[in-house]
Amino acid sequence: MRGDLELRADLKYGSIPRLVRAAVERHGPREAVIDGRIRLSYAELGARVERAAAACIASGVAAGDRVAVWAPNTADWIVSALGAVTAGAVLVPVNTRFKGAEAAYVLRRTRAKILFITGTFLGTSYVASLRRAAHEGEGRGPLPGLEHLQRVVVLSDDAPADFTTWKEFLAEGADVPADAVRARADALPPDAPSDILFTSGTTGHPKGAVITHAQTLRAYGVWSELAGLRASDRYLIINPFFHTFGYKAGIIACLLRGATMVPQSVFSVPAALARIAAERISVLPGPPTLHQQLLDHPARDRHDLSALRLVVTGAAVVPLELVERLRGELKVSTVLTAYGLSESSGIVTMCRRGDPPEAVAATSGRALPGTEVRVVGPDGRPAAPGTPGEVLVRGYHVMSGYFEDPAATARAVTPDGWLHTGDVGVLDADGNLRITDRIKDMFIVGGFNAYPAEIEQLLGRHPEIADVAVVGIPDPRLGEVGKAYAVRRPRSSLSADDLIAWSRREMANYKVPREVEFVAELPRNAAGKVLKGRLREGGSRPGAQPGGSRPGVQS
Known part of the structure; x- marks a missing residue:
């Protein structure tokens, strides 16, 4: 480099x-x-x-x-x-x-x-x-x-x-x-x-x-170099432009390198396959679910995908099999994973070209040049390699702050510049970062970050909901989806179908709970905080109410 x-x-x-x-x-x-x-x-x-x-x-x-x-x-x-x-x-x-x-x-x-x-x-x-x-x-x-x-x-x-x-x-x-x-x-x-x-x-x-001009330019100058983006590349930008990755790893990176931008407004596997073939697309970043769907589509072999050479993924667990299939079946020469968040200009760590498939699948790579990554325990002290803790980041790309919110900024960024990501991770001896959990309870639905507190606030506006908690649960297609544990108001006959249908009218689709379970009350600790760990472990069953579950609703 x-x-x-x-x-x-x-x-x-x-x-x-x-x-x-x-x-x-x-x-x-x-x-x-x-x-x-x-x-x-x-x-x-x-x-x-x-x-x-x-x-x-x-x-x-x-x-x-x-x-x-x-x-x-x-x-x-x-x-x-x-x-x-x-x-x-x-x-x-x-x-x-x-x-x-x-x-x-x-x-x-x-x-x-x-x-x-x-x-x-x-x-x-x-x-x-x-x-x-x-x-x-x-x-x-x-x-x-x-x-x-x-x-x-x-x-x-x-x-x-x-x-x-x-x-x-x-x-x-x-x-x-x-x-x-x-x-x-x-x-x-x-x-x-x-x-x-x-x-x-x-x-x-x-x-x-x-985020400032300098932060954006420097971060995506580095990203473009690590990814190996070229002026001859034709880049299918499926990641939405409203997202850091779509705008900056897409538009800004292409401007930096002179690559061709091919925006796609809606992800459709047949449309993506057709555009990859027709436009000789060589670069295709996106969440793992996107690439999995392309690989598994029955019409894949009817399209010439031979120009594809670079895939950058992340945002969720990346199966080793996916990396191997991209390299083996599609002959994609470079498959990389990365990790970032909006507060760090969208990038913190990234794999390097030449990393073995096991490292690409199991980790999000190493810190960018000019970036420090630290994993700390509850006492704020650095954790030993292999020990999980909260991921902290310090570097030129950390936000200048939350817009007109100094209190929230002070909670997120320490006086000496360390950003609390709210993510739990593990650093190995080589400095590769593996994200294992999310302190903030955020879960990822098909590449979109879903925040339970925000969804709970929206669900709480329903006139027949007295209390609600949302957690992420596994989903074979989207990685994770939301499940709501809700307490109905007295004499309410609200069904799970009713609440899901209402949610689809009131919030973005990736936020809509795919399952609803009605309970008599939410489990709380002495301080009144909902015990979401107990909900994830199925601890709501003693208070479950009959006819209150609606699983498997698809987006």
């Missing part, structure tokens, strides 16, 4: 807008984005980004203002997000699986000035969902509960009368000179915030991790 100074993309570019400009200069005619019929060269992408930045400036966006994007993986997401950042805004990606109330919370919390929103996605009108949620708040205008939101731009040719179409928005920047756009971009210092990535904690309230 080259010296660390050579990998310092933060020193080379300073900000994401200057990275975009450099990518255009280096790779102008090379394909940058392929999205259906849209095929953009780096030169064309750069022109579109500058046009979007000009429109943001014309709309009154100032440096440091928050601009949100609530849309699936598309070329328009890339252009609108990079355009906002080029205008000096702080990007706020919004989870496409959020319902209106969940999205409204993020917009309200960040006081976002502009929202770029998809029209209809997977049969849901995001505009209508947002409007319903906003009308639950106080205030005036088309979105009374979101008084800071000055513009809603619909990324389509149609929009309600009080919103703006993408084409109309772009036209507003026609009178902003190119020099003004460049001056705004050049004024951004490396330590300016580039994005706020929301992640839930044990309180159940989403918190926004603030």
Whole structure:
């Protein structure tokens, strides 16, 4: 691996807008984005980004203002997000699986000035969902509960009368000179915030991790080098852009290396197989379940997958058999695993090319250069190799803090810079990290982090639920899913089917419990804390209520 100074993309570019400009200069005619019929060269992408930045400036966006994007993986997401950042805004990606109330919370919390929103996605009108949620708040205008939101731009040719179409928005920047756009971009210092990535904690309230331009550039300069990403690569980006990995290990990494981005808005095995073959995809990161489904699909052999050469996975246990099948059956030369969290810019450890399959499957690799990883016991002292403890991280990529939440920041990051991950792990003698549990009770549903405290808070809004606890349970397809232990209010006849159906209307699908068990009461300790370990061990059975379980609901 080259010296660390050579990998310092933060020193080379300073900000994401200057990275975009450099990518255009280096790779102008090379394909940058392929999205259906849209095929953009780096030169064309750069022109579109500058046009979007000009429109943001014309709309009154100032440096440091928050601009949100609530849309699936598309070329328009890339252009609108990079355009906002080029205008000096702080990007706020919004989870496409959020319902209106969940999205409204993020917009309200960040006081976002502009929202770029998809029209209809997977049969849901995001505009209508947002409007319903906003009308639950106080205030005036088309979105009374979101008084800071000055513009809603619909990324389509149609929009309600009080919103703006993408084409109309772009036209507003026609009178902003190119020099003004460049001056705004050049004024951004490396330590300016580039994005706020929301992640839930044990309180159940989403918190926004603030990450700077320098942190993003340096971390994904290193990631790109360790992964071996090349300018000739064609990268199918299935990881959602609202997630650190989709945005930064996808868009930012491709800009750093000049690779071609091929966004996919919805994961479908047949569609993915067809695109891998048609576009000669060579890079395919994603959770283990994604690769398992590709390998097991009956139509796999009818597609030419021979261009695939790089897979990066993680987010869940990686079976050794999966690594061996990717290398053996698909001839993927490089299979790597990694570990990270939003508060650390999405990356902490990573395997290295050449690591044996056993290390790739059993661990998440070693710390990035410039990163310290420590496993500590309950007393805060370093644990011996092979002994589990909480994983702490310190390095240049640890967030500057949670957005406008100093108390939560102080709980998460020590005065000397150690980030408490809330994950339990083991370090081996070679420094490889293996994640074994999650202190925060978070579980992973098909690659998506699900936080019980947040789900419990949402379930608690049901008028017939008196008390509820959620735990993760194994699932053969998704890795883990949620199971809710609920206490009904007196005289309630609420069924498990009823609660699951209600949940599907009120929360993102990966948060919806797949099983519900009604109990007379939740087991608690003397301090009143729910004993989730007892629930996981089946300790609720003495208080179980008849007819109260609904297993096996699929997403």
